Amino acid sequence: MEQIPFGKPRIVDHGGDLSKQWHVYYRYWDKDKKKLVKARKSKIKNHLYPNRSSDPQERYYQLRIIRNALEKLLSLGWNPKDDFPTSKLEQESHISTTQYTIETAINETLRIKKGEIKARSHYALERNLLHFLSFLKDKSLHDKSVNQINRKIILEYLRVILETKGKGGGKASNKTRNNYLGDLSSIFEKMVEEEMISRNPCKGIPKLKEQSSRHTPFSANEIKMLGDWMDKHNPYLKKYTHFVTYAFLRPNEIIHLKVRDIDLTEGVIYLQKENSKVGAAKIPIVEKLKDVLNEMLSGSENPDHYLFTQQGIPGPKKVRRSDFFSEQFIKAKEFLTKHGKLMTANHTLYALRHTFIQDIYYELRKTHTKAESEFILMTITRHKTVDALRKYIRDYSLELAEDWSDKYTIEY
DSSP, X not given: OOOOOEEEEEEEOXXXXXXXXXXXXXXXXXXXXXXEEEEEEOOBTTTBOGGGOSOHHHHHHHHHHHHHHHHHHHHTTOOTTSXXXXXXXXXXHTSOOOOOBHHHHHHHHHHHHHTTSOHHHHHHHHHXXXXXXXXXXXXXXXXXXXXXXXXXXXXXXXXXXXXXXXXXXXXXXXXXXXXXXXXXXXXXXXXXXXXXXXXXXXXTOOOOOOOOOOOOOOOHHHHHHHHHHHHHHOHHHHHHHHHHHSSXXXXXXXXXXXXXXXXXXXXEEEEOXXXXXXXXXXXXXXXXXXXXXXXXXTTOOOTTSBSSOTTSSOBSSOOSSTTHHHHHHHHHHHHHHHXXXXXXXXXXXXXXXXXXXXXXXXXXXXXXXXXXXXXXXXXXXXXXXXXXXXXXXXXXXXXXXXXXXXXOOSOO
């Protein structure tokens, strides 16, 4: 039997706007035109009139019946020019619709998301959503219908985040609050897609302005002093910094590296990308990093072992969090302070990345134009845009403009 093509029917709800006509959009095969033709259906005469209802749940219920019936009919080769067989409506109307509580909707959506995102992302998402559920339980809201979640509840929760999610249970940053909002919005958007809820209650809630933290580069003398201190007091920390300064990896990328990600024969580090469809990125192992990697991998035979652990050798458990080494770096900064160096909160471990990127840039500028230097540097640092790179090379050190004397046309 010949398969008749069709476009899968979907409900169009205009973002939950009840003032507009909701309908089922689909495409059917027009034999005369020999192509798929767009069509919509918003009612079934003498049977279903979804737009007469001001209850979004009722609209969804009726439109689901129409959508499911259409999908079955189109798969059998039905043409909209023919009469609509109402027997199909009777079959679909017997399908029960699940009334989700807030708690079951969140748990079910987290289950669905688990198959769509990587384990690390799902863990962080689940952690934040369980915190939200705990808040709802304190308010005795968790067992209410999911459609009762509204903007007011979300805003109240975000105020709690701002007041309690900082260090030591204190005030959190706007960035932290925005991250929680982003996770909530992604879950509710998925609920809308799965038709558990009529609209995303996070829509329209603005993000708060975030204060970008600036990492202040170290001077060449400070870098030398830091290196000497780490050689003597914390060689393992220095090994970690080599991945920041010679591979330009970010903290979260470094602590997730496994033995199998290092290929000394090919001279590359395979950086597994989160949610990537193109596989791992290849980071060249430069000469200055080879000796460190040879030493770290000596005797490490298990490819699934993490490169950095709290035991100081590759093992099955990675360091507990990305600021594990940042906390150790504080002692190195204290050493600089004792020796007359002015250290600020912006002199971070991550600032080493800024320092070494700037160092390469100004060396390139000795023989290349600005544009050429930036292009070469982007291939090294993996920045996707020139603007992102310039935050590293221009924000903290001013580059003098070239003499513009010959640009004047006015005599003075």
